[in-house]
Amino acid sequence: MASLKAELLRKLRTIEGVEDRPSPVAGGTALFWRDQSFAHFHNDNELDLRLTKKVIKAQGLTHPEGSVHHANRAAGSAWIELRFHDAAAVDRICDLVRLAIAELPA
Numbered sequence: 001m002a003s004l005k006a007e008l009l010r011k012l013r014t015i016e017g018v019e020d021r022p023s024p025v026a027g028g029t030a031l032f033w034r035d036q037s038f039a040h041f042h043n044d045n046e047l048d049l050r051l052t053k054k055v056i057k058a059q060g061l062t063h064p065e066g067s068v069h070h071a072n073r074a075a076g077s078a079w080i081e082l083r084f085h086d087a088a089a090v091d092r093i094c095d096l097v098r099l100a101i102a103e104l105p106a
Helices: 004-012 053-058 087-103
Strands: 018-022 029-033 036-043 046-050 079-083
Touching: 004 018, 004 029, 004 087, 036 087, 046 087, 053 087, 079 087
Parallel strands: none
Antiparallel strands: 018 029, 029 036, 036 046, 046 079
16 A cells, blocks of 8 residues: 555645655655745655645644644744645645645746
8 A cells, every 4th residue: 555645645746736856955855836845745744834824724723743843833834734644634635735826826
């Protein structure tokens, strides 16, 4: 069975304009939409997504406890760490990625 990260990447590649590439900043894998970086993986079960403060609040998302990578991230940050451990979470992240893309400048 494919890893959840591989499954997430497979689904994200079906979104027009989304590409995964080596991360120029974080190492590992980053996501781009029309050459704009908007997310990167911290590991195989965590995506750091630039979603905007407005969308994060509207979706009721909160910064995860025990963050290793961004323990001191400001509450008003446009970025949110998203952990995924099952297929439902992968689908939810796909929906959030679509929201994040909608917030990017065209």
